[in-house]
Amino acid sequence: MSVKLGLLALLAESSMYGAQLRVEFEARTGGTWPLNVGQVYTTLARLERDGMVAQDPQADEDGRILYHLTPLGLEEVTSWWTTPVDRDETPRDELVIKLALAVTTPGVDVPAVVQTQRTATLRHLRDLTRLKMQASDQQASVSGTSNDLAWLLVLENLIFAGESEIRWLDHVEARLGVEAARPRRAAAPDPSAGATETSFDTIIKGAQQ
Amino acid sequence: MNEPILRMVDVTRTHGDGETQVHALRGVSLDVHPGELVAVMGPSGSGKSTLLNLAGGLDKATSGSVFIEGDEIGSLNANQLASMRRRRVGFVFQDFNLIPSLTASENVSLPLELDGVSVREGRRAAHLVLELVGVLELADRYPDKMSGGQQQRVAIARALVGDRRLVMADEPTGALDSQTGEGVLRVLRERCDAGAAGLLVTHEARHAAWADRVVFLRDGVVVDTTGSPAAAEDLLVGSGH
Numbered sequence: 001m002s003v004k005l006g007l008l009a010l011l012a013e014s015s016m017y018g019a020q021l022r023v024e025f026e027a028r029t030g031g032t033w034p035l036n037v038g039q040v041y042t043t044l045a046r047l048e049r050d051g052m053v054a055q056d057p058q059a060d061e062d063g064r065i066l067y068h069l070t071p072l073g074l075e076e077v078t079s080w081w082t083t084p085v086d087r088d089e090t091p092r093d094e095l096v097i098k099l100a101l102a103v104t105t106p107g108v109d110v111p112a113v114v115q116t117q118r119t120a121t122l123r124h125l126r127d128l129t130r131l132k133m134q135a136s137d138q139q140a141s142v143s144g145t146s147n148d149l150a151w152l153l154v155l156e157n158l159i160f161a162g163e164s165e166i167r168w169l170d171h172v173e174a175r176l177g178v179e180a181a182r183p184r185r186a187a188a189p190d191p192s193a194g195a196t197e198t199s200f201d202t203i204i205k206g207a208q209q
Numbered sequence: 210m211n212e213p214i215l216r217m218v219d220v221t222r223t224h225g226d227g228e229t230q231v232h233a234l235r236g237v238s239l240d241v242h243p244g245e246l247v248a249v250m251g252p253s254g255s256g257k258s259t260l261l262n263l264a265g266g267l268d269k270a271t272s273g274s275v276f277i278e279g280d281e282i283g284s285l286n287a288n289q290l291a292s293m294r295r296r297r298v299g300f301v302f303q304d305f306n307l308i309p310s311l312t313a314s315e316n317v318s319l320p321l322e323l324d325g326v327s328v329r330e331g332r333r334a335a336h337l338v339l340e341l342v343g344v345l346e347l348a349d350r351y352p353d354k355m356s357g358g359q360q361q362r363v364a365i366a367r368a369l370v371g372d373r374r375l376v377m378a379d380e381p382t383g384a385l386d387s388q389t390g391e392g393v394l395r396v397l398r399e400r401c402d403a404g405a406a407g408l409l410v411t412h413e414a415r416h417a418a419w420a421d422r423v424v425f426l427r428d429g430v431v432v433d434t435t436g437s438p439a440a441a442e443d444l445l446v447g448s449g450h
Binding site for chain 1: 418420432433435
């Protein structure tokens with residue numbers, strides 16, 4: 001998640017000071033990606049260096065320094081809204097790496113790894129569903145705001161992700177069952193292959209092509 | 210915690226014998242308390258439906274015991290069992306199973322009327338429970354004039370009518386779109402929050418997530434359970450919201 005673009009998007013609405021940006025960012029995203037104020041000021045300093053934000057000439061009545069977007073910053077955030085999020089750079093998902101290593105490491109009880117994860121993910125899904133029930137009641141109430149809608153959408157995204165993970169684990173389990181039923185040789189290391197060619201990045205990128 | 214409404218103790222169900230013998234369920238124990246919704250998940254053939262049928266008295270265990278509100282259903286004769294099912298257990302199926310020639314209210318009151326309750330009393334009870342599940346305005350409507358989601362809400366009302374506090378649901382959202390299915394799960398959840406005990410069989414993790422606990426079955430054996438949820442306050446703290 002780009003904190004930089006998130007802050008630019010908020011500053012496109014109005015000038016804000018650092019602590020205010022942190023509060024707004026967390027309110028819009030339901031506190032799912034908490035920021036510390038130091039992170040906000042570091043990012044603001046980089047954005048200022050790159051000419052995307054600038055400080056207001058005068059501090060507000062409480063002496064706080066407000067930041068506003070420059071034309072370049074506005075151009076950057078406008079471009080963000082109109083271009084898709086880059087999905088080519090596959091994030092290193094610990095679970096994917098763990099399962100991939102589990103199936104290639106002798107002595108690991110892979111079905112147990114799958115089941116333990118499935119139970120944990122389902123527990124997480126249940127907690128998210130409870131939060132979603134509360135959030136959708138709040139959003140539907142007379143006091144519901146656009147921030148409540150944003151929080152609900154974030155929760156639903158996390159629910160879809162959890163569900164997808166469980167479906168993948170079901171698939172892994174089914175495939176393991178099929179594999180267990182047919183005899184096969186263990187993969188031997190290929191001495192001609194360099195370390196980078198067997199890295200997970202290569203495997204995942206290869207699978208995407 | 211209160212006494213469980215449903216208690217299964219070391220329940221086994223075997224079909225056939227000799228070489229063709231199949232163990233559909235092997236030594237399953239499970240308690241469902243008032244206010245609790247428990248989901249059962251597992252691959253096809255893992256014993257989910259067998260468990261539901263045994264828990265609801267639609268099938269008899271080969272060994273072990275099933276108690277509903279303290280009564281062991283294995284010790285009941287056919288009449289007693291039928292009566293127990295009508296009075297204490299409600300079923301919700303994937304295809305609703307409403308009788309097309311009866312209105313919503315008549316469908317809901319039917320189990321009570323079969324049990325000797327007067328038509329007037331039955332309709333009164335039906336209206337009460339239709340209101341609880343939010344479809345009182347459909348009381349005089351026939352199933353073919355209702356949407357899938359409405360039919361399933363009526364089916365849940367039928368499962369709860371009278372003082373039945375144990376609800377069994379077998380893939381209750383199967384034919385519904387995701388938004389409508391969610392509405393049905395919400396009703397089920399709310400009825401459990403109000404004191405009913407629910408047992409939900411599903412293969413969808415998203416639906417099982419509405420339950421307090423999820424029990425995983427494989428080859429007729431409980432292989433894992435999620436345990437009970439944290440208190441709502443802890444969830445809120447955990448999320449930072």
